[in-house]
Every structure is written in C-alpha cells, then in structure tokens.
Amino acid sequence: MDVCAGGALMAHDFSTLIDRTAQGSAKWAAMRRANPEVLVGIPPFSVADLDLPQAPEIVAGLREFLADAVLGYTEPTPACTRALIDWMTRRHDWRIAPDSIVWTNGVVPALCTAVRALTPTGAGVIVQPPVYYPFYSAIERNGRRVVRNPLLLQDGRYRMDLDGLRRLAADPANTMLILCSPHNPVGRVWTHDELRAVAAIAVEHELIVVSDEIHCDLVLPGHRHTTLASLGQEIARRSIVCTAPSKTFNLAGLCTSHIVISDAALRGRFRAELESQGQFFVSAPGLKACELAYTHGQEWLDGLLRLIASNQALLREFLRERLPTMGVLPLEGTYLQWLDFRKLGMSAAALKRAHQDEAVVFFAEGTTFGAEGAGFARMNIAAPRAALLAALERLALCHGPGGPAA
C-alpha cells in the first residue's frame, strides 16, 4: 500500500516477516531456548511486540536525525511535546497540560515508581486478574500486597466486578488500583460507563488509580477508548495515566514513555521517586521516534489496525471451522487474542508442551497472567497474515481429530 505521509510517498509493508533472532529480540530468543529446533520463518506469538517492519516514516526520520544528532543528555523538545499533545487530542479527545507530563524509561518502570512513591509499605494494591503479569511484580517487589479483584467472565465476555472493587476499595489498607485499559490479556476496551463507575469508586474511597493505557491507540472498529483522566477533575486529580508510543508503533526497545499526572503534589512525589532511582533523562532517539510517530504515523497505524482486524477475522473463522472446541474471546482492543482451551480438558503443563513441542506455536500461557488464566493462552496476532495462517494450520493438526494432543 502506498500512502502520502509527511509529504513523502511511503510504502507500508505488513506482510514481510523478519527473523529477529540475530537482532536480539527477547521473544525470539526465548522461543529458540525453549525449542532449538524451530525453523527459520516461524515467529513466536508470545510477547507483545510487532513482528512487522517498522513504520517507514519513523525509520526515515530517525535516519535523518542520526545523520547529525549529538546524542548527549536530551530533554523533550517543544516539538516532541506538541506532537504528543496533538495526538492525544486528535485520537482520544484528551487535552494534556504540557507540565503534567513526566517522561520515563517505560511504563513498567513507571508502575514501580508509582507504587513506591504513592503508597505506604505494606499497602494493598488492587489488580483485576487475569492481567499483565508485571503488575504483580511492580507491587510485590516493592513491598506492597497484591489484592485481587478477578474479572468476571459472563456470556463469553469479561467484565469488571464493580461490587468486588467497591468492597476492596472501602478497606483503608487498600490505597491504589492498577487498571489495565484496554485490558491485556482479555482484549476488553472498557466502556465510558464502566470507567465512570471505576472513577466514582476511586473518588469515593480515595484510591489512587494508576491507569495503564499503553494499548489506547490499538482499538478495533466499533469501540472507543476513554482516558480515565478525561472523566472529570476529581478522578484526574487521583490518576496516573501511563501511555507510550511503544505498543502502537513497536518502539519498546527505545524505552520512552509519557506518564500524565495532573495533580502537582502527586507528580512531585512521583518525580522525586524517579530521581531517587537516578532517573533524570530518557533516550534521545526515543524522544525523536516518539515525535516522528505522533506526527507522521497516523496512516501507518490505520494500516496496522486493518491488519489486526483482518487477522482476527481469519483466526475466528479458521477456529470456528477447524477447531470448534477452542473459544475465541471478542477482541475489542490490543493485538492480543485471548483463547479458551478449557474444553480440551488439558492441564496447563500439557497445553504448553503440546503448543511448543508439537504445534510449534509459542503463546503466552494463560497462567502467566494469574491463576484465573488457567486453560487459556494469549496469542499475539500482530504478525503477517501468512505466518498466522501457518501457525493456525499447525495448531489444527495438534488439537484436531487424530492430532497428537487430541
């Protein structure tokens, strides 16, 4: 597909698979450690980054930047901050005040910083499993307690247990909620009403909410992301909104995220904690890539979203015809498909063995996200269509009638 972006005609390639083993990709390395026999051309479907070529607008812009950049300690330029603010206004109708932005080396480091800065040692921090597993370590490795409010799976769709959340929030020992919005791994884009209910509970019980919105740009047709902090002054004052270009544009390796904290006192405590860890600067190429992405990346992202939607339709149709015992949860946002293997009646260990050794399909296994994920697996479907189809064929051989795992 050719489109006009940034004044230049750019070809957007969503079909070339690049073997990233020699590039040091963490998930390709983990796959090869788990099964050294995996052939070239088979990607892992586990960790949440894209097995797709980078947006050419970002690559070209970085090349130009690097030609004469001096890579010393760097602050976000006004152009970078403006690009971020304009993007959030355009895409999410969320107006960010420039001085509310704190740049960090990632969203996970920001979660850890928020927990340390804004809760007392031993405090309860509420999470809603199954959920992105670093939430647990951000809490436990910093001497706080994980307090679980599991999601409810009703009629094939996950919901938040708002009564459970209200009960846990009423306990003064629980002072923070880490919300995943959109939710990794179950693919929900929380509705305006659901988020208003969360905001009301947080305000009533004085919870700080760390709203991890790193997947906010990856929303499929028919759904709309609502930024928690856009729901009014009261909730904005208690929110730490974590966003980044790293999922949207596959820039996680550049370790650059923007955390929005409207309340000056909370922001001061967050910043002081960051600085106590020696974190004063983020990566110069990371900041430039962020500016380029938010300035020129719109058309590329539209193409990525079309690929995710068509890959999801392919997967759904394939499994309906060939593996009807496997459940496919609705994908509203993210590129992480939550699959339900419970009808196969296999243990978590047997499922993992069958997938890795027989199907040679590497998922993030469901229990990684908490005990509530037993019998499920998360498949990253942001890969070329041909690679996804080949993986589904191997899965059908493995789980289909007469297959080794039948």
Ligand SMILES: Cc1ncc(COP(=O)(O)O)c(C=O)c1O
């Ligand atoms: C919900 C969520 N938060 C944070 C991250 C990672 O953030 P970072 O790489 O900026 O630490 C991910 C990556 O998959 C994620 O899914």
